[in-house]
Amino acid sequence: MICALGAAVCFGTASVLQAVAARAAEPGTGSGVDTALLLRALRQWRYLAGLGLDGVGFVLQIVALRHVPIYTVGAALAASLAVTAVVAARLLGVRLRANEWGAVAVVCAGLLMLGLASGEEGSGKGSLALKLGLLGVAGLVLLVGAVSGGLPDRARALVLGLAAGTGFGVVEVAVRLIDGPSLANPALYALLLGGGAAFLLLTSALQRGSVTAATAGLVLGETIGPAAVGVAWLGDRTREGLTWLAVAGFAVAVAGALALARFGELPEQSPRQDPRQSPARGH
Template sequence: MLMVSLCGALAAAVCFGLSSVMQAVGMRRAGPVSEQDPKSLVRAWLTVPFLAGTGLDLLGFGFELVALRHLPLFLVQAAIASALAVTAVAAAVVMKERLGRAEKCAVAAVCVGLALLGVSAGPEGANRAHTDFYTALAACLVGLAVLGAGAGRLPGRWRTVTLGLCAGLCFGVLALAARTLPQLDPARLMREPATYLVAAASLIALVLWTMALAGGSVTTATAAMVIGETVLPAAVGVVVLGDEARPGWVPVAVGGFLLAVGGALALARFGELSKSSSGDTPAAPSVSLPRTG
């Protein structure tokens, strides 16, 4: 099951990464799009590439759930962040985006980091959590929502960074809650607090992420989000849920995590795929890396 779960984490990263490119293609195909013109946005959302990208998002979330059931959070979250590497490579092929030497090195760093994590990760810790754990997650969500609402009044870069970080932390809460979900029996899921935390975290994260993108740098917002969704959830997985590396492999796991996340941060500009390399296609609003967890 460990290998199946690892394949699930990588498949989720591929789905999320390709989804970003598909949705960017859909936005371009729809022609000039304005955030102030709802009809133009709806027209873009209804294009076949955009709908296909949304389908990939849902498929990616399914793969992520498979991964979370048998892998430590530090591996799964690093794998999800590596979707930016998939986006970068796909953008270079499909949208003729240029990859510089540093960005090629960043893609390689992500691949090496994930390989190191894959060989060093031990089994995941507890799948069930105490009621206090869910209460703490709910309190964190409320706090992040309040902080996000206040951050909307901050000036310039601080607004973007804070909102992106809050969105990333909400996605981290989503992953922590999803990690403790029982077998996917609908009747049982309705009785689980983790189910409602996943739904609430998704909604709050998407609202904060949209706010972060409005009038801010997508690259800055993406970098802040990657930090928020990887570092703290990974630490909680180790300290609270009992995730661990194989005996004697802790330095390798730490090095792999830093390589994978650092590479993703170096590729943060690929959270934005709105400019045509040829310059003859009208720019669409920023299309950020879709997130579900």
């Protein structure tokens, strides 16, 4: 659980740096799968620093997924939005309103409930069909990003955010399905494809359109699906008699994260506006 929360801190801090860098980059093609936009963002130290934090967070996430159920890790990662809000308030001078501080407290309360109710990770290893299905979902994420460019900005941001969250969810499940560095395991390719596609799509979502819509989609995509897979196919359970507390904690944590998705909506920037002065957020 400590590793899951540590990953949330890393991801939440990285999101501030990456969102600002994505907004400062020159506009891309409009496609969700815009590698040129990603390359331009990589030229900025904020994006590189964010990637470094993402790397540390990913290692912590792997450790957490090896010891606690996916639903607990997913809710903790959604709580990275609370970290984003606090970091943006400190580093970017964004002022948090009372209801936003309340949402941070709600997220923390939900995580406390989950920590008390979570059991050990399930013993299920996943069938070949599940691994192949996971690879198919990762490919679908990339396809959705490729065809989303023609959507209006707000709808585009929501679709890209949901697809990016699904890609990160693929990574969460794939970690549980990989026992060793076997090149014959479809879950390994699902992890690489899902994670890579998620980064591309999220960068595009943050560069144009509603950050709120993108973040809400991201939270839903990376929590609900992976949690369901963990319970239905991998044997994740709660402590005896505390299923109700785990369900309530998961719902409270995700609801608080969705409330925080309203925080940090970036205004349209004028040519003279320094993007570092704007609030930002992402995964």
